[in-house]
Amino acid sequence: MSGPVAVVTPWYPSTQLPFRGAFVQAMTEATAPGTASFTVYHCDSWVARLSADEDARIADAVRALMPVAGTPSRTVGGADLVTVPVPMPRALPFAEQARRAAASLKVALGGRPIAAPVVHAHVGLLGGLPALRNMRSDSRLFVTEHATFLDRMLAEPDGRAGYAEVLAACEAFFVVGDPLRAQLAEAFPEHADKLRSIANPIDFATPRAEPVKSLHRWLFVGGLIERKGVGWLLEAFAVCRRQEPALTLTLVGEGELRGRLGERAEELGVADAVTFAGALSPVEALGLMREHDVLVHPSRYETFGVVVVEAAAAGMPVIVTRCGGPEQTLAGIESDAGQLIEVEEDSTAIVAGYEQLRDRFPGGMDLDRARRVLADRFGYQAVARQHHDAWFSSPSADPS
Missing domain, CATH: 3.40.50.2000 (Glycogen Phosphorylase B;)
Structure with a gap:
C-alpha cells in the first residue's frame, strides 16, 4: 500500500x-x-x-x-x-x-x-x-x-x-x-x-446484457447548451425519423436550451419520440447507455469526451464529431467504434453520419474490439x- x-x-x-x-x-x-x-x-x-x-x-x-x-x-x-x-x-x-x-x-x-x-x-x-x-x-x-x-x-x-x-x-x-x-x-x-x-x-466492469440489434434508440448525454451541438442533433433526428418512424431520442442533461428544444420538437412533429430525462447521476446515465442503441455526440469542442468512451464501454456505437478529444480517444478504432463526423453548423453531417453507420451496421464495425482497446487505454x-x-x-x- x-x-x-x-x-x-x-x-x-x-x-x-x-x-x-x-x-x-x-x-x-x-x-x-x-x-x-x-x-x-x-x-x-x-x-x-x-x-x-x-x-x-x-x-x-x-x-x-x-x-x-x-x-x-x-x-x-x-x-x-x-x-x-x-x-x-x-x-x-x-x-x-x-x-x-x-x-x-x-x-x-x-x-x-x-x-x-x-x-x-x-x-x-x-x-x-x-x-x-x-x-x-x-x-x-x-x-x-x-x-x-x-x-x-x-x-x-x-x-x-x-x-x-x-x-x-x-x-x-x-x-x-x-x-x-x-x-x-x-x-x-x-x-x-x-x-x-x-x-x-472509464469503468468497463459492467458489460451490456444484450448486444445492440438496431440503431433505433438514439441517446445524447451532456449539457443542453450550444457547444454540445444539441440543437443540430434535434434537427437531424427529425430528418432521419421521417424515413424511419421507429426512431426515438433520449436527451440526458439540463441547460439553457431545454425550453427551446422542447418547443422545437413540437414544431418538427417529433415531440412524441423525444424524451427529456433531465440531469441524472453518472450511474443512471450509464444504465441508459446499456438500454439504448447509439450515442450521438455532435459537440463543437471537447478536451477528451468522457461520454464517448463510456458509450463504447457500454457496448454501444457512437456518432461523434471530430472536435478535439474524440479523434484522439478513438484513434485506430474509429470504424470499429462507430462513425466520426465533421463539426458543421447544420444537421447535414449528423444525418450523413447516421446513414453511413446504419448502412454498415453491424458487420462493418467491431464493438467488442473497440471496447477491449479502450479498456486498455482508459x-x-x-x-x-x-x-x-x-x-x-x-x-x-x-x-x-
Missing part, C-alpha cells in the same frame, strides 16, 4: 449537480484503492447575486458553521469527501474564484496545511491554486486539467499569473487530451517538460497505475 493522498477540486457530483465533476469521482474510484488514505476536498462554489454586505455576512456564517459542515463523508473507492462551501458572487474573474476557494479551504482545515504528502488538484487554476495555498511546503503537487474554458482563464492577466504559479510549483501537470497540452505548451513553453497526458478513467487499472507511478515514485524520477 502506498501513502496518503489528498485531492482538491472545484467539481464533484452533488445532489444538486449530479453530473458536475463525474470524471473527478471516477478518478477517485480508480485511484483511491491501494493508498493509505485518500481525502477529496470539494471546494463547492455557491453562486448567487450578492451585494457586498450580503457577501460579507454569508462568509462570516460559513466560517462559523464550517467546523460542523466540514465533517467528512465516505465516497467512492473508500475515500473521504469533505465539502467546502465557497460563497461566490456571480461573474467573478477566475483568479478571484480561486482565491476565494483557497480561503474557504483554509477555514475548513482550521488553518492547518493539508496533511497528505501527495496533493492532486483538478483544474489548473480553480483547484491548483487552493491546493498550493494550503499544502505543506514539503508535499508534492500534481494537477490535472480538464477545462474546456482554459483559453478564457489564460486571457485574464491574474488568471494567467496564477496558472503560471501553479505550473512552477507542481511536479507534474496532467492533461486529458492533446488539445489542452498544445494550449499549455504554447502559453508556458518553459514548463512544457512537466506536461503529461493521462486520460479520465480503464480504471490503467489510469490508476499511471497516477500511482507518478505520485509514489522518487521525486527525482523522470515523470515522462
